Amino acid sequence: MTVPPGGPAAGREPAAAGPVDQPAGRAAGRPAVGPAAGRAAGSVGRAVWRCGTDPVGPAVLLGPLAVLAAVSVPVLTWVVLGGLAGYSLSGSV
Amino acid sequence: MFAAGLLLGGLLSGLVLALAGGLVTPLPLAGRQVAAVTVALLGLLREAGLVPIRLPQNSRQIGQDVLRNPVRGALQFGFELGTGVRTYVSATAPYVLAIAVLLAGSPAAAVLAGLGFGAGRAITPLLRQASAAPARWDALLTTRLRAVALVAAAAAVAALALLFALSRR
Numbered sequence: 459m460t461v462p463p464g465g466p467a468a469g470r471e472p473a474a475a476g477p478v479d480q481p482a483g484r485a486a487g488r489p490a491v492g493p494a495a496g497r498a499a500g501s502v503g504r505a506v507w508r509c510g511t512d513p514v515g516p517a518v519l520l521g522p523l524a525v526l527a528a529v530s531v532p533v534l535t536w537v538v539l540g541g542l543a544g545y546s547l548s549g550s551v
Numbered sequence: 552m553f554a555a556g557l558l559l560g561g562l563l564s565g566l567v568l569a570l571a572g573g574l575v576t577p578l579p580l581a582g583r584q585v586a587a588v589t590v591a592l593l594g595l596l597r598e599a600g601l602v603p604i605r606l607p608q609n610s611r612q613i614g615q616d617v618l619r620n621p622v623r624g625a626l627q628f629g630f631e632l633g634t635g636v637r638t639y640v641s642a643t644a645p646y647v648l649a650i651a652v653l654l655a656g657s658p659a660a661a662v663l664a665g666l667g668f669g670a671g672r673a674i675t676p677l678l679r680q681a682s683a684a685p686a687r688w689d690a691l692l693t694t695r696l697r698a699v700a701l702v703a704a705a706a707a708v709a710a711l712a713l714l715f716a717l718s719r720r
Contacts, residue, residue: 511682513692516674517699521706528713535714536660539648540667546642546703548675549692
């Protein structure tokens with residue numbers, strides 16, 4: 459099963475996080491892995507995950523893939539177009 | 552089981568189209584290919600709201616009684632959805648694909664398209680689950696459906712035109 463970056467509970471964390479370039483955890487020469495940096499990384503991770511699971515994602519991916527398949531591996535065109543057609547019915551049950 | 556049902560349903564529809572495709576093989580291949588691309592273009596225009604075409608569909612939802620048995624119900628529910636003919640068809644791409652497969656007259660293409668259709672339908676619940684926020688994803692989907700349908704229709708035009716043009720070289 460796929461789990462979003464930061465774990466399933468990540469979405470329940472407060473959204474407010476410091477700027478990405480905040481020098482958190484730098485005191486005493488430690489690397490920047492303090493709580494603020496961790497929150498910032500988690501926030502970026504969640505944003506990337508949200509973008510990656512956007513409902514339009516599969517269509518944006520499969521559309522060009524269908525064209526690419528038509529040019530390079532013709533037989534795959536039918537599978538990809540089938541996938542697009544099936545996905546276009548999202549929400550119809 | 553749900554995904555397996557979707558694939559089986561898509562496979563069945565593909566096999567039916569493969570059989571029906573045999574009826575059009577006496578027609579000239581070039582003419583069939585041009586017709587398929589023309590239909591795809593009409594589909595794109597319809598999806599863009601430029602050409603009003605009413606398409607046939609089974610205006611019903613699959614009854615919840617199929618889910619009484621969790622395992623068998625998931626398989627049956629997936630199968631019925633996978634066929635693409637047991638419930639609403641809210642986009643043009645499935646029609647375009649069915650007609651293109653029919654006119655291509657290739658059993659392999661029909662089976663592959665059917666399996667792809669089932670797999671494509673399976674993406675929705677998988678992606679929804681992976682989003683970790685299904686309610687938010689559902690809300691987002693309603694705002695993205697038109698874009699998804701447009702991309703699918705445009706890809707069908709481009710891919711079919713290229714596929715057929717290159718096959719004649």
